[in-house]
Amino acid sequence: MTIVRDAHGMLCPKCGQDDCIDVAALVHVRLTGSGSDADLSFDGSHEWDDDSRCCCGACGHGGTVSDFRKAAEQQMVRELVDLFGEKGRPDDFLDGHVHDAKFAEASQINNGGVEDQIAYLIAVEGFEAVRQMIEEDEQ
Ligand SMILES: [Zn+2]
Secondary structure, three states: OOHHHHHHOOOOOOOOOOOOEEEOOEEOOEEEOOEEEOOOOOOOOEEOOOOOEEEEOOOOOEEEHHHHHHHHHHHHHHHHHHHHHHHOOHHHHHHOOOOOHHHHHHHOOOOOOHHHHHHHHHHHHOHHHHHHHHHHHOO
16 A cells, blocks of 8 residues: 555555554644534644654554655655666666756766665655656656
8 A cells, every 4th residue: 555655755664554644633623511523623724744743553653754754755765766677777767867957956966876866856756756757768
């Protein structure tokens, strides 16, 4: 399952699941005689950010949203590096796309090699867009 990972860029750093992630969000609740009700609240929004507490319902691992995001980023980079690897020519891909300014920037990230280039592209374009670019390049 990568639905939540792809939508929110998060997965559990311990077990790798992404379908049981709970985030501690700030919500407004309406106080009532018998307790409180989030559905009655005028402000139905809920807020959370990188520092919000987060836990995995599948294995019980706890951390911050930021921890769960880093785990997803690492997995997505590995997936796309593997996809590159299958093509057998990781650096030619960037060379073939330097007409695009973002690829030109990525190709200048030379120190860390293809992992850093992929991580940069994911940050700029999003995982799905980069995956499609790699797959379309195969044809
Ligand atoms: Zn877990």
